[in-house]
Amino acid sequence: MEENKKTYWPHMILGFLFVGIALSYWTVKTASSIPVHESNEFIMKYQQADLSINDILKKKAAFDKQYKIVLNDVAYKKIELENAKRAKDEKAVVLHQGKNQFRYSIMDHQGNALLKDANVTFLLTRPHTTEDDILRKNVQNSRGDYIVKDLNITKPGRYILQLKVGVDENTVGYMETPAYLKP
Numbered sequence: 001m002e003e004n005k006k007t008y009w010p011h012m013i014l015g016f017l018f019v020g021i022a023l024s025y026w027t028v029k030t031a032s033s034i035p036v037h038e039s040n041e042f043i044m045k046y047q048q049a050d051l052s053i054n055d056i057l058k059k060k061a062a063f064d065k066q067y068k069i070v071l072n073d074v075a076y077k078k079i080e081l082e083n084a085k086r087a088k089d090e091k092a093v094v095l096h097q098g099k100n101q102f103r104y105s106i107m108d109h110q111g112n113a114l115l116k117d118a119n120v121t122f123l124l125t126r127p128h129t130t131e132d133d134i135l136r137k138n139v140q141n142s143r144g145d146y147i148v149k150d151l152n153i154t155k156p157g158r159y160i161l162q163l164k165v166g167v168d169e170n171t172v173g174y175m176e177t178p179a180y181l182k183p
Contacts, residue, residue, distance in 0.1 A: 040130055042174055043123050043164045063173035069163060071177055072103045079180050093179040100151045104163055113144040119166035122148045127158055156183035
């Protein structure tokens with residue numbers, strides 16, 4: 001007499017295959033629904049900065065050897081930032097609701113104002129997004145200072161003020177300053 005044995009392993013294989021396909025579909029659908037924002041480090045796309053980082057750092061070192069960038073006529077405030085690992089205080093420029101203006105001086109290390117004909121680019125951005133960026137190219141020199149006028153800031157939160165100063169093709173300086181608009 002032959003025993004009637006049932007085997008369930010084909011059903012288990014099909015079940016695992018179905019679960020694997022369902023989890024793969026869910027992963028792809030979830031990952032594609034999350035927006036990806038590009039970084040704008042050094043006032044350029046992340047990929048461009050990554051490809052030429054050695055050249056950027058060499059030009060920045062040449063700039064820092066001769067000059068310094070100073071942000072004038074702004075108020076600073078300590079802001080407590082919290083994340084999952086630790087809390088830290090950050091000294092940030094206080095922004096105002098509506099129109100804002102920033103005045104930069106480019107000086108030598110003795111404090112003499114220099115560079116009246118530099119190629120200056122300004123970027124107001126938010127951390128982790130490029131959605132609200134305000135870019136001003138060819139900021140003009142006015143009495144020795146580079147003034148960025150009429151920046152309308154309405155959304156409260158953290159910002160970053162970035163300035164890129166091109167003296168020549170081998171000397172480029174960068175300044176990045178955190179800023180905050182209180183809600």
